[in-house]
Amino acid sequence: MKKILLQLDTDSQPSVFDAVTAYDGGVDRILQHSSITPESAVPLVHGVMFTRGGDDLKNSAVFVGGSDVAAGEAVLDAVKGSFFGPVSNSVMLDSNGCNTTAAAAVAKIAGAVDLKGKKVVVLAGTGPVGLRAALFFSEEGANVTITSRSMAKAEKGCAQLKDRFDLTAQAAECKDAASVASALDGAVAVLATGAAGKMLLPESVWKGHATLKALGDLNAVPPSGIENIKPHWNAKDIDGQLIFGPIAIGGLKMKVQRSCVERLFSANDLVLDAREIYEVVKEFHKN
Amino acid sequence: MKKILLQLDTDSQPSVFDAVTAYDGGVDRILQHSSITPESAVPLVHGVMFTRGGDDLKNSAVFVGGSDVAAGEAVLDAVKGSFFGPVSNSVMLDSNGCNTTAAAAVAKIAGAVDLKGKKVVVLAGTGPVGLRAALFFSEEGANVTITSRSMAKAEKGCAQLKDRFDLTAQAAECKDAASVASALDGAVAVLATGAAGKMLLPESVWKGHATLKALGDLNAVPPSGIENIKPHWNAKDIDGQLIFGPIAIGGLKMKVQRSCVERLFSANDLVLDAREIYEVVKEFHKN
């Protein structure tokens, strides 16, 4: 029986990235659907729930993607709400790569430095990837600070973390080198999750920093988010500081995404969202 | 050479149910197209007609689906009109599951009781599934009555049967227990094809009914169309009456749909619509 993945994408063109990755993760057939809303998702999910029975249910699964994470979360809720009793299919959310990218970045950094009880900063951390990174750092025992150019936005991000993941984080405003330096005071690790082509952390602040031991950057479009680092750096040692660029993190992200899709077909009741995907990357990154 | 199915769906999202069923019926590749009209169907059908020649034509076929049966019938006509001479592909219509569902229900009932020359009632039988069920009961030699809450609608349904299938059926108005009892007077079998969650046949009418030997219900959403029956009942014997719930009928429907799709690839000139699909279910249900 063929492994069929129902790709529910909230954008007007379904993601090619997600489709290729799913095929490379062992999926036999993908049914691609675009412009998906919670309402339009339900009858499509019925189409996988009611076509295969019993143990065969696990050969169909659902992937929710698209560039808008909030839209994807609403579709995920609708998908989960469609199931009843034992009649369900496994489902994964990775809109905009939010879960797999954040998981890969945090796993890299957590493998480089002990985070337990330590301060970690997520720069420009109020977006979906930043908030998930904050969650994963917290799962590693770190005390997390998320920054934004506006204190109000940083505090709103903290409120979302509390609300969605029951997580307490600190907010900090970062407008210039001095306020970034202040936010990083005492931190052991930093992850830059800002917009493409936006430099967030000046070399004058990070280089030779007293406590900062691991640095990660997700911005692949020059200039880099962490000034003067290279995208392919993978635990590059600069005077005792280990640095991870977006291409190194992206390589792990890809493997994690493939592995998560593969796992969807091991049972008919998995929900792979933030925490579950971080568990996968941890197992995965160990080996 | 791969078996390619061209899925022409009149809805804005192509049916996942039909696609999974087609893959499970042995199709290698599906080309899914949505929002199909008779006009947009033609160049797509040319794409299967002109890419493979001679005996290879049978490795491409067309499936017409979507929730609107009338729209599907118009597309089917356009598909058939595209063919010329020996250059054709096999095609199947099953919009809203109308053919396979009605065929499965009637086959179950016809296997439970002899219908030849007997009265059979299709409750709320004016929709596409009900009308096809009436046709199939008639193929089994039954005298069919279709009911509606309005006599005018029931008579319109009879006119459609005459027009489309050259079939004479009786009309009856059913508004309450008394009128349902009256319509069922002397009937050997009944099939409820009403809206989801709509109870049509009270237990006080069917239980211990003098002539009624087989009962079928297509409504899977509680309350059931036939009061106090269970969806998974499959020829459940209640004091000599055999009862078929929607899940039991749905299981056969699925097998019929898979089998019909499989047959499409045995020749390049099959048209599987109502009567042809009922022939398939009869062969199938025997074995």
Next chain:
Amino acid sequence: MKKILLQLDTDSQPSVFDAVTAYDGGVDRILQHSSITPESAVPLVHGVMFTRGGDDLKNSAVFVGGSDVAAGEAVLDAVKGSFFGPVSNSVMLDSNGCNTTAAAAVAKIAGAVDLKGKKVVVLAGTGPVGLRAALFFSEEGANVTITSRSMAKAEKGCAQLKDRFDLTAQAAECKDAASVASALDGAVAVLATGAAGKMLLPESVWKGHATLKALGDLNAVPPSGIENIKPHWNAKDIDGQLIFGPIAIGGLKMKVQRSCVERLFSANDLVLDAREIYEVVKEFHKN
């Protein structure tokens, strides 16, 4: 690793013809996208560029199609502009079959008569197929004349040939039998690329013509573009003149298209547009 083709189609329904041909050319999976613009193409191309690395890049490729050749050319430019350095995928343009159809027609004619230094006429040659046929005839060493019902349109076609392919062609106005006869004076070959069902070349002009040795017609809808020929004629000898009808040319076109798609997966940096596709047909037609 599966061979994945990204089908970027500028029409609202992606071409079934192109998809079936690609599967028959050995592609394992097609990701079909419709209503593609240069803007919407870029993130989709990123989805093939960034999911597979190094030597694996050649297992993903891009096909640009649709009925509007100018729209397809704009998408092709956007696709090529997405690549950077060694990170690229092979891509083919065949909107409206322009390249493969013209290539097949010219290859047939060039195989039937020596064109070097000879006059060749493309009737109604100002459309995308006609202009590409003019290019390919020129690659065979012929002096090309393109005709139109209006001299202004014929001259505009010549300007496009100069602009796009740096090719000098002659313009001629053809309104009636006399002007067609005049345009064909001294020509060794002619190809009719006019609209469906439009007769362009009267039998009184072509039959027994003093110099005309090879004739091709792309119009499959009666009446034929060359009066009183048959669509399946394949080098049919009529008193020393060799005639190629649209079905004979179409058969070669199909093989060329399959072969081109197959070649896309031999490297990650091929661009198969007009000249490259004509090279393929020449190799192909020899064997």
